[in-house]
Amino acid sequence: MQLGVCYYPEHWPPERWPVDAALMRNAGLSLVRIADFAWAAMEPREGEFTWDWLDKAIDVLAAEGLKIILCTPTASPPPWLCRAYPEILPVDDQGRRRHTGSRKHYCHSNETYRKHTARIVFAMASRYGKHPAVAGWQIDNEFGWAGSTHCYCESCTWAFRSWLEIKYGTIEALNNAWGTVFWSQIYGEWSEIELPNLTVGEPNPSHMLDFYRFSSDSIVSYQQLQITTLQPHISKHQFVTTNYMSQFTDLNYYDLAGPLDFVSMSSYPTGHAESRSSLYMPSSVLPAFAYDVGDPYVTAMGYTLMRCYKPQRPFWVMEQQCGNVNWSTYNTGIRPGTVRLWTWHALASGADAAIYFRWRAGLYAQEQLHSGLLHHDASPAVGLNDLEEMKAERTLMSEIASAQHDGKIALLLDYDTLWAIQLQPHHGDFTYKRLLFIYYRALQRLGLPADIVSTGADLSPYKLVITPSAYLAKDQLANSLKTFAEAGGTVLL
Template sequence: MRKAGISLVRIAEFAWVAMEPREGEYTWDWLDQAIDVLAAAGLQVILGTPTASPPPWLCRTQPDILPVDAQGRRRRPGSRRHYCPNSASYRQHTDRIVTAMASRYGRHPAVSGWQIDNEFGCHGTARCYCETCAIAFRHWLEARYETMDDLNEAWGSIFWSQTYGDWSEIDLPNLTIAEPNPSHVLDYYRFCSDAFVTYQQLQLSTLRSLISERQIVTTNFMSQFTDLDYHDLAKPLDLVTMSSYPTGQAEPNPSLYMPQSVRPVYAYDVGDPYITGLGHTLIRGFKPNRPFWVMEQQCGNINWGTYNTGVRPGTVRLWTWHAVASGAEAVVYFRWRAGLYAQEQFHSGLLHHDASPAVGYTDLEAMKADRSLMSEVASAPYEAQIAFLLDYDSLWAIQLQPHHRDFDYMRHLFVFYRALQRLGLPADVLSVDADLSPYKMVVVPTAALTTERFAASLHAFAEAGGTVLLGARSGSKTVSNRFTDLPLPGLLRDLVGITVSDWHSLPPDVSYDLGSSIPGLVGPTTVWAEALHPAVSDSQSRYPDLQVHAHYTSGPFSSCAGLTEHKVGAGR
């Protein structure tokens, strides 16, 4: 490891049964030895709490910890992530094992930090449908709405005769005959995300009460994973870290590209630089103005993709540089040596199964010559003048009612992101309540759910001289996922100065052409088209300083505007 230039090692994130083979019986000698060996070589250690994989004895004695899927089936042990974050017994056992670990290693000089759990929500486990969750969800709803009348109004539950008279009448939004109420489901998604925030905080509080102040605490995010609100999970952490697997993320299913789009020809064994870059950008934005880490960097074949290709020599070096140039302070490779047994036997390591150097190790040795320049790049501030706003509520609302199979929130964001990257323009991706003052331009691909506070924030940003780029379906919903009764784009109409009179969802073989006097601003509109018209203000006059930059030249929207600009204060 030292020969390859490695200085930091993560261990123990799936080792609960090795630490505690039977309830209350701890065996630390192997972990003591591992940390001592690494420390003797001058290596620092990140310890993972092992809660992502409860041991068989715990599943046997406390079967209620096992999650229930959307089909109502109790999930079985035998792999990983088989727990419900709302289980009281699992929270108790979590606190016990984390307390034991932190008490033993919380002030060890070789331990520089802690990773809580591993990849929350992976394998479709972000949402559990057990009875414990049903009870907790009702309490969550009561705290949010306080009265049944307010909940029924927010959800529009009178539809299909589903008005509730008591909190106990509310079930989880699964196993319904037809589709469940999207307001009900959105609140359940919010609740499930909050459950993991609470579960993480349980471990975080325990760790911080026992460990040294110099030890950092983090968890491992999965870049473009969208089942949990990473903004909320990131807030209490010292820094954020990510898993980066470029070839797996570049495979066409699922894809951020449209089906007919041309992907980079080398993506199969080098990855797609735009997709990899978006992952870095997303992670950096979850903890703005702080460096991030790559806690799992692909260093060869993966085992969970569709094709699981090999990688070219030099690729691991390229990926490392890409991460550092994007703001990464540390890059940790997964894994050291390829596994000889169980589920990840075909997942490459820096070393082959026989412990001989693999392509990743060779790249690491070559990177030793890069260290000085890498340190210089890593210490330089990452400054972007453009910010994307990512809103999980809008993302989930679009997932629940896409209205078109190809209308995908992250795909829509990626179209804008890739265009800016190709122009050499760096960008950040932030939450909707972020401070926008450092930026000159804000891109809002889809703000489906809009609040008065958010609308005012965008308006103030524009008045101060900023540029707001607003995409389709913005302003169409309220925070409870009800359609607005205001002329579209709802609360954002004063900002953009237009009214959306109609929208069309376009089949794959249909497009509406856009024309413009601006060179290059022509071409087909696919997937979703909106007819824009100058809006009429409350004083019954048209908004001043409105320009039409593109209009439809074919289809039912012919002569309607497709792209407009509205001056607002010193901005637009």
């Protein structure tokens, strides 16, 4: 198992970089992720690149034998870009154009932003694609964060119409599929179709479901733009991935995983545990665990999802919590041993690398109360001490990392059904993810490992397949389950 850290050299004086690099190596780290929010530092004005600082940062880290995970910086377009091209900014479901000042403030469908995305990715790939210290690339960062999957701008309106025309072929076929005869919504032309927001009452759920599918496809397409731009210019030894969010449901992660070399994720156990109400029913008695470890059932489900989004490939934890977070409800501190526990949990679940977030606690802006392996003053924090404890365990970690997972139970996850139930739950407390979690947690408590696979997965390796809901089952799923059962498997519907 490889261990690494997220580092922001642009936040610190250059004379500090060699000190940090040496400390990273001494802590047993071998990977450093950089540049995920550094577009403004790379290109302070359009067409004016300043690579010197990034060149030097990579060289300093490489001098200590550290390998670099280089991120494309598109998760946060710089202010000059948003000011020059305001049409790239997303529009929320209330029709409001969003502003700069945070991150993910862009529309995935906007052609102007796609052009600038290709430009910055090409510039980075041309400069670092053959650099011997660059191990691989992370595309963007946490697609869909803060509700950014769905955009309601003019670019999305036209792109959605084109997407619908490709899917249905004729406007008559769309009318039949959506049941537009209801409430006198029969369309005569594609240009009559708007995005499903700002309606007086509830919009047509079929219209909404297709918009959710379109939004997911738009991000998959946007990711592919970056991959296609990268690949001709990077070494065949450099991987390409992106980091997922643990329990995120706005985006079809199976589709997003397709062209990636492997899947990676952000894992923040205490933060996810404080938001676990989304997985437990309101009437549930929540299991009691130590205040600083999170909920191991919630954490484990996230790991299982990541392992199964890209079958037969190990996943990475691209952001591993190493102290308190700053974005949850209580943001509890952690005790010695907790980071070691989380690292072993990820390893036992199929992770091949853990990249701790972050190296040093930031001095300013939105994440200044988020911990790192170093405190704000650069003194060692609890996570760094845990890394020292783990040095003696690295050989055993490597042995376990090579072991194959061999589950005999599959839970089926279908995003179309998840979104359809989300749009019309019929009961205020019912969600697809809650239903899935009921089965998953029960199997965990019985000591029965399970995979969470797509409805198109090969079911032959399993003995039991559980389908929590087949609300939008297609012929393909019915035939797959029938074949599985006829071969001796057990299906639970």
